[in-house]
Every structure is written in structure tokens, then in C-alpha cells.
Amino acid sequence: MAAPKMREPIESGCPDGFQYMHPTMRRNYGTWDYHEDVQPGVMVHVAKYGNDKIWTIKAGTQRILDVFTLRELMDIGDKYGDGFVQFTIRSNIQFFVDTEEKVAPLVAALEDAGYPVGGTRNSVASISHTQGWLHCDIPGTDASGVVKAMMDELLPYWRGWDMPNRVHLTTSCCQINCGGQGDIAINVQHTKPPKIDHSLVGNVCERPSVVARCPVAAIRPAMVDGKPSLEVDEKKCICCGACYPPCPPMQINDYKDTQLAIWIGGNHSNARGKPTFQRLVAAGVPNNPPRWPEATAIVKKILDCYKEGAKDWERINEWVERIGWPRFFEVTGLPFTKYHIDNWRGARANLNSSTHIRF
Secondary structure (H helix, E strand, O other): OOOOOOOOOOOOOOHHHHHHHOOOHHHHHOOEEEEEEOOEEEEEEEOOOOEEEEEEEOOOOOOOOHHHHHHHHHHHHHHHHOEEEOOOOOOOOEEEEEHHHHHHHHHHHHHHHOOOEEEOOOOOOOOOOOOHHHOOOOOOOHHHHHHHHHHHHOOOHOOOOOOOOOEEEEEEOOOOOOOOOOOOEEEEEEEEEEEHHHHHHHOOHHHHHHHOOOOOOOOOEEOOOOEEEEEEEOOOOOOOOOOOOOOOOEOOOOOOEEEEEEEEEEEEOOOOOOOOOOEEEEEEEOOOOOOOOOHHHHHHHHHHHHHHHHOOOHHHHHHHHHHHHHHHHHHHOOOHHHHHHOOOOOOOHHHOOOOOOOO
16 A cells, blocks of 8 residues: 655645654554652653653753754764653753663763753743743843743752652743733832833834733823824823834833832633632842842742742642732732732723632
């Protein structure tokens, strides 16, 4: 019987992943019996039929990789592994080998080259982040830099298996586009309305689109010095920055007034309870490159308190719900301020537009 004809490549969509899989993975696809955690960063999967096993070695890498780093990682994989890798959703590289004897030399080679092995089971996962200064066109901070500085401090949490449950962290470089929900999130917080360069608005911005983009109807057309421009009602403005991407002359980023905020308790999973939204726990954290020590100290404090006080397998949101928010602020020593109270006057109408909330 003739082999089926492969489809022609197309310009969009994912390539066929099977061609990049380790042969042992292809042979046992969908028929694995179980897996075990051998050591931090190393797992073994055992096939249901036959004697096949495959070891996965997970190493920490940055999200945006240069050619030198990629070649170095590929050389390590060719020399010490079987030449098959994949990247996780949190930008970690995973190597695959089919014999246990290859594991230790591969781990040693990665550690020697500066790529820490870990990030499995009940550890702190790598921080999921956005582009930052290198690639984003509207960054309020360098998300990539925050991740690098913070993970340097959180490396023991990444290597260990001593957290109550797996901890997911996220960060973003703007307030509106990217980022995500996690156990702990470090997000940009604008504190002042945009500063408008009226001499450029008419030539750069499509004004109706900018007006429509504002979620609280705080922007309206205006004529300034005889030129078409825009104006902002600062009493309505919530400093979200949504106007800045379609209209760069409405600059909202500022070295002093663009700060960071720490949110906790986000959970997409409904395995043991309902998904939960993040809650603000620290506002006005200095956006202080290149190491962001204030934000890192807050995250470490939250992790240490969670590690000490949570029960086994409790996520951060479940721990806080059990002990209560007043107790959370007591044990972490974080101040409770007026910024923790949602008093936005449009919240009622906004929530009533949801398919899930009515009041």
C-alpha cells in the first residue's frame, strides 16, 4: 500500500509536531503508563507496553533567546542528550534522553553552562512575562528585566520541592495588553493621566478610534492652538494606558509615575474549587530598574509566608481564603491602604455587563 501523500505546507498554523519528537515519544504516544519525579527538574515517563522509558530534563532559559545561546543549548543537547528538545509555555527548554545514564552528565553540563535545572513538581515556576523594552512598543517597564532580576533571587524556590503547591508567577510591561493571571502577578500601574503632545495628535492619531478605545469615555476631540487634538477628563480617567498604543503622543509612561503593583490569588483551574480573580496586595511599588529590589522583596515575603502557613496542596488563593485577608496582611506585614478598596463609580455597570455577575 502506498504511503499517504503529505499535505503541502501552508503559510499559517503550527507545523506537524511529530516530526520533532523523540522516537520513543512517537512510539508510545498516548500510551504512557505513569511518570515519576526523579529529582528537581528531571522526570521519567514509563511506557504501558514494552520496556520504553524517557527522561525529561528541564532547564531555565530566558524567553527571548539570542543565536549564541540557542547554539550553545543545541550543542549541549547533541553532545550529552539525544538531540531532541522542546520549549515549555514558560520558556524553559526540555531535553529528552532514553537512557538513565545520560541524565547526570546532561544535568551537569547544563548547570556548568549556567542553565539551572529545576521547575518541576511543587516548586516556583518560571515567571511568564511579556516583551519588555526589547520588543514591545508601549512598555511601562522591562518585563524581561523584572523576570531576570527576580528569578535570580527565587532560584532556590525553583530548584526545590518544598512549596505547598506549584506556584505560577506572571508579569507584564504594560497595563492593558499582555500579562496574565497567576498565583502572584507583578503588573505595571500607571498613576497619572497621559501627557498629550498636541502638535502631533492630528498627524499621528486616528482620533475617533482613540476616543472609542477609552473604557470610561474620558477622551474627547478638541481643538488646541487651531489644530485637531484630544483632551482627557482627568476625573474620569483610570490611568489604564489604553489610549497610548493607537496614539503615541498621549504618553503615559513616566519614570516616576509608572509604578508596579503586586496581585495574588489568580487561578484558572477548577480542579478543587472555582477559578478566582487576582486581588491587589501592594500598590505603588517603585519601578526601579535594573534589579527591582522592592518588588522582589515583596514577592519573596509572600512566598515565605505561604510556604510556612499553607497546608499541603493549597494554592495561594486557597490559603488566603482559609486564613482570611486581614490575617494575610498581618503575616506578610504589607500595609492595607485605600488603594485596596475598589471604589470606582463605574464598577456596578461594568460588572452588570458580565455574563456571570448580576446585582
